[in-house]
Amino acid sequence: MSGKQQGRKPRADVQRNRAALLAAAQRHFLRDGVGASLEAVAKEAGVGPGTLYRHFPTREALLAAVLQTRSEELVARRADIAQLGDASERLRQWLRAMEEYFSAFSGLPEPLMAAARAQDPDNPLTLPCDDLITTTDEYLRAAQLAGHARPSVKGYDLFLAAISTAWISGTGATDEESLGRLRALIESGYREQDDEE
Amino acid sequence: MSGKQQGRKPRADVQRNRAALLAAAQRHFLRDGVGASLEAVAKEAGVGPGTLYRHFPTREALLAAVLQTRSEELVARRADIAQLGDASERLRQWLRAMEEYFSAFSGLPEPLMAAARAQDPDNPLTLPCDDLITTTDEYLRAAQLAGHARPSVKGYDLFLAAISTAWISGTGATDEESLGRLRALIESGYREQDDEE
DNA sequence: CCTTGTGCGGAGACAGCCTCCGCTTTTTTG
DNA sequence: CAAAAAAGCGGAGGCTGTCTCCGCACAAGG
Structure with missing residues (x-):
């Protein structure tokens, strides 16, 4: 068998x-x-x-194979992140790590979203995507339990926020300062209002 | 002359x-x-x-010409929006209008960002883009003066948020519910904390 | 009706995607 | 170790799309 x-x-x-x-x-x-x-x-x-x-057989297959190395790096970073004590900080770090992963190549967010869409088992990018979303949800739930994140937010939302930030970054149209402000805007979007730091 | x-x-x-x-x-x-x-x-x-x-001469030129009609619609909507009393609500409506404009065709955000990047006077999409950013800044400033938006946010940030939401929407990978949550996340990201409504 | 010149359109050069099949290279077998 | 069998190679070629160039037709004005 x-x-x-x-x-x-x-x-x-x-x-x-x-x-x-x-x-x-x-x-x-x-x-x-x-x-x-x-x-x-x-x-x-x-x-x-x-x-x-x-x-x-397809561009996506080649892309997935090349991305394999990066995926392993990401898994390694998960171990690092797990060391941090603060659930809020862990979530933040994870989102940054994911955004960097999406920014590995210019234009990468596009096929990634296409894979996330279809749930197409033939698309070799689907599996990595699902994994990312699940992991995001785990970090988010921990932060929510600690009262650091709004309960209405879902892991998929933060996945979307990270991948769209990476998309903007990949167009090369935006300086690092604006990107930083955008990330800050997103962060204050999912944070609980009476959150301390 | x-x-x-x-x-x-x-x-x-x-x-x-x-x-x-x-x-x-x-x-x-x-x-x-x-x-x-x-x-x-x-x-x-x-x-x-x-x-x-x-x-x-270029795909962008054709795109800009086709988009002309939509731009005029957007100007018309600005007049409608100006009627609303609440600066916060006006900003929200404007962001939605802009997002719909970006969603006119699938894949539109890409060349739009490219045009916003280069400030290339030859690119016929540059002018519309600049106009959008300026207008966003106006609405945002009004909201900030009314105490409805964080002072640290810039108009360009909200332009980026709107165009990236439109990008996600255009990939077709995401249902309307998730998009709504994403918009809500962004909104609570730029809103002043002690804001009522 | 003729002249002028502007604008038309399609042939064709070029680049990239992807497939098919005869042939070479590697592995296995006697 | 030689020969058979299997596995993989690679490039020719069909297809689609972009963009240019130039002989020709047709609209505008006398």
């Missing part, structure tokens, strides 16, 4: 190509955003387009 | 083609979002691609 056991060892060139593709893709996504030319990625990795599409 | 006086009357077919292009473009932007195929627009308008690009 274990599904597929790897009957044969994976071929050497397969792993090599996959690694080369991921490295090239990361470079291109960083430089050109999530809309980078996949043809160019394949060329830089030294493989044909066919190979790229066999490894990663 | 009046620049160019129209030495010759505009040709009949020019006006006809322009109108046909605008109508076709509006339909396609509505259905397919701002990324709609310009080839298809030209075909539906019954003209060649060359004609389209002569009238509107």
Whole structure:
């Protein structure tokens, strides 16, 4: 019942190509955003387009694979955040961490929202998204229990707030100061009124 | 010094083609979002691609021309809003009106932010954007004077909040209820704490 | 009706997405 | 270790979309 056991060892060139593709893709996504030319990625990795599409059938699949590393970083940061004593501060830090994750590549919020929308099990970005929302809800509930956040707010709301802030940040249209004010506005939006600090 | 006086009357077919292009473009932007195929627009308008690009050198130019109608609607709404007595309510209404304007076509926030970024005088979307930000600032200042809004907030912040809400709305990933909660979160973010209503 | 010149439109160059299939490379088998 | 079998490779090519250039047609004015 274990599904597929790897009957044969994976071929050497397969792993090599996959690694080369991921490295090239990361470079291109960083430089050109999530809309980078996949043809160019394949060329830089030294493989044909066919190979790229066999490894990663869609742009989203490639994106999800490249994002894997970042996801692990995020999990690591969760451990750091758990150390902090204040539930309010933990929530704030988590939201910042999530926003940075969304800002990994320019244009990333777009496909992420599309994945969150459809609940499409085929979309490889759906799972990471759901995970993020669930985690946000956990941090939020802790803050609510401590009386630091309005009860009417939902985890999904803060997910939306974080991803839209990342979207604005990714357009490159806004200086860091305005972004800071926007974050402050959101924070005072979910904080309980009689909250102390 | 009046620049160019129209030495010759505009040709009949020019006006006809322009109108046909605008109508076709509006339909396609509505259905397919701002990324709609310009080839298809030209075909539906019954003209060649060359004609389209002569009238509107860039996608943004076409977009700005189509948006002209909506901008006038927005100006009209400003008159309605001015009737309301409460500065706080006026600000709220204005933010909603602006958000609806941003939601005219799916994907519209993207080029709008790009225009707001560059202050590029060549980009035909820059002017409308600046106007919106200025107006937001006026409404906000009135609310601040009345003690209904935090003094630390700037008009540009609320512009960002509105456009990012419209962006989320345009992804189609989110139900109206979550959007309402997000708006409420933003509102309680800029409202003065000791504000009544 | 003719002249003028403005505007038309489609052919075509270019870029990116994605697929299909003959061939090479790797692995397995005798 | 050679030969068969399997697995993966890669590029040619179809498709869609953007944008330009230029010979030609047609509207405006005499």
